[in-house]
Amino acid sequence: MAPHENTHSSAESHGSAKSYTIGFIFSLVLTMISFAVVKTGWLEGTANAAVLMISAVLQLGVQLLFFMHLREEKKPRYNLITLLLGLIILLVIVAGSMWIMTYNMVAT
Secondary structure, eight states, X not given: OXXXXXXXXXXXXXXXXXXXXXXXXXXXXXXXXHHHHHHHOOSOHHHHHHHHHHHHHHHHHXXXXXXXXXXXXXXXXXXXXXXHHHHHHHHHHHHHHHHHHHHHHHHO
């Protein structure tokens, strides 16, 4: 059997306890904000939806930066390009679904 090859160089960092703690705290705060807005009914209608969407986007950013180490990536940035393609596909699916549902609601 071949010896186990280490795919990570010693110079490659995967984050520190400090960065993981900061990311975890940001994630908890964003989750608590979303939970509080929904559970207590502080906001209604569009304001409620806006706060939840902003919180979700911020949560995505926290996850990418603190836990998936997107900012620490070396060139070429294949992971970033793949992420952007996935987000574009997701946007097309969601926007298309909303357009179809809106069209069907008006047509009936």
